[in-house]
Amino acid sequence: MAGIVQTALELVEYEVRLLNDGRFRDWLDLYANDGRYWVPAEWGQASPKSSMSLLYEDRQVMEARVIRLESEYAWSNAPTVRAVRILSGLRLIEDHGDRWETAADFMMVQTRAFASREARQHAFAGSIRHSIVTEGNGLKIKLKRVDLLNPEEPTVQAPLPI
Numbered sequence: 001m002a003g004i005v006q007t008a009l010e011l012v013e014y015e016v017r018l019l020n021d022g023r024f025r026d027w028l029d030l031y032a033n034d035g036r037y038w039v040p041a042e043w044g045q046a047s048p049k050s051s052m053s054l055l056y057e058d059r060q061v062m063e064a065r066v067i068r069l070e071s072e073y074a075w076s077n078a079p080t081v082r083a084v085r086i087l088s089g090l091r092l093i094e095d096h097g098d099r100w101e102t103a104a105d106f107m108m109v110q111t112r113a114f115a116s117r118e119a120r121q122h123a124f125a126g127s128i129r130h131s132i133v134t135e136g137n138g139l140k141i142k143l144k145r146v147d148l149l150n151p152e153e154p155t156v157q158a159p160l161p162i
Helices: 002-020 024-028 059-070
Strands: 031-040 053-058 081-095 099-112 120-135 138-148
Touching (some): 002 024, 024 059, 031 059, 099 138
Parallel strands (some): 031 138
Antiparallel strands (some): 120 138
């Protein structure tokens, strides 16, 4: 069982590398067919259905996001947003035998390079939890939950996945 736990942790690290490299199609392939990406709007929010969320995306919405990010007509992503994500303290918090829960702290910094004005950087920080399951012959992300340190504060849009 230790091997599969290590593989689950490596999957989370691989997700970060794919996002940092802008490989969004490969990132999407890490998610289960019924996978979800959730960013709660309230600290300690128990469910995406109990109140509004900043993001609650199923696989279909995540696919639409990837198509938009890859499109030359994505005016909201011009100029291109660049970002780097850093994980700290990645660990297994629950082992259910057929599902593994991981947790880590994170920081993401994004920037846009505008030719006509000064570029701005925006930082996002908080904690990330992944629920990982077996699907087919491998492991997939069933749920990624991103708890921002300050979800109630007005913030800039993060067009890229955290």
